[in-house]
Amino acid sequence: MSRNLNIVPRQGGFTIVELLIVIVIIGVLAALVIVAYTGITARANEASVRSDLRSAANKLEVYNTEYGHYPTSTTEMAAVGIKASKSEYLSNGSGLNFIYCRDSAGGVDYALIGSSSTSSKYSVTSQSKAVTPYSGTFPGSQSVVCPALGLSSSGNYWGMSGGVWASWVGS
Numbered sequence: 001m002s003r004n005l006n007i008v009p010r011q012g013g014f015t016i017v018e019l020l021i022v023i024v025i026i027g028v029l030a031a032l033v034i035v036a037y038t039g040i041t042a043r044a045n046e047a048s049v050r051s052d053l054r055s056a057a058n059k060l061e062v063y064n065t066e067y068g069h070y071p072t073s074t075t076e077m078a079a080v081g082i083k084a085s086k087s088e089y090l091s092n093g094s095g096l097n098f099i100y101c102r103d104s105a106g107g108v109d110y111a112l113i114g115s116s117s118t119s120s121k122y123s124v125t126s127q128s129k130a131v132t133p134y135s136g137t138f139p140g141s142q143s144v145v146c147p148a149l150g151l152s153s154s155g156n157y158w159g160m161s162g163g164v165w166a167s168w169v170g171s
Contacts, residue, residue: 042118045088045116045117045118045120046116046118046120046122048085048088048116049085049088049089049114049115049116049120049122050122050131051085052083052084052085052088052114053112053114053122053123053124053131054124054131055082055083056080056082056083056084056100056112056124057112057124057126057129057131059080059081059082060080060082060110060112060126061126061129063076063079063080064126069108070102070108070109070110070126071100071102071110072102074157074166074167074168077100077157077166077168078167078168080168081170082100082159082168082169082170083169083170083171084098084114084159084165084169084170084171085171086160086165086169086171087117088116088117089114089115089116089117089160090115090116090117090118090119091117091163097114097115097159097160098112098113098114098115098158098159098160098169099112099113099114099145099146099157099158099159100112100157100159101113101145101146101149101151102151103151108126109125109126109127109150109151110125110126110151111123111124111125111126111146111149111150111151112124112125113134113145113149114159120133121133121134121135121136122134123149125149125150125151127150134149136148136149
């Protein structure tokens with residue numbers, strides 16, 4: 001006896017369960033990539049601000065060597081040639097994210113403070129010459145920021161104020 005079995009061959013394709021599993025896996029991988037990218041971007045921002053502060057400190061030291069004091073006016077600050085990666089700095093309503101403080105005794109000491117777009121704050125002074133995290137109030141009143149780093153509040157120049165960069169800060 002012969003049986004006539006009509007076996008219909010299965011058509012190629014994926015089941016809905018297989019497709020859902022693949023979509024979930026792709027979603028998980030995409031989430032991991034986004035988290036990793038965000039962390040890398042934040043670290044790059046902070047590294048850029050630290051590099052700007054280090055470079056500015058070096059230029060201030062050169063200026064001090066040439067003229068015997070650190071800049072005491074915006075004209076002298078322009079002569080220093082400080083450059084900043086402006087897009088890497090915090091952009092908030094007040095726009096206060098980069099400051100140069102000098103002492104009131106004729107420019108014998110200075111401090112620079114910058115706040116990255118991730119809100120991490122860093123400073124460098126003529127005493128330490130090393131960029132370090134800054135935990136003081138910033139942005140804030142000049143009478144608070146500069147004394148926190150051991151300087152009087154009489155000689156301060158905001159690199160950015162009200163969302164506008166000062167003319168002495170190049171890019």
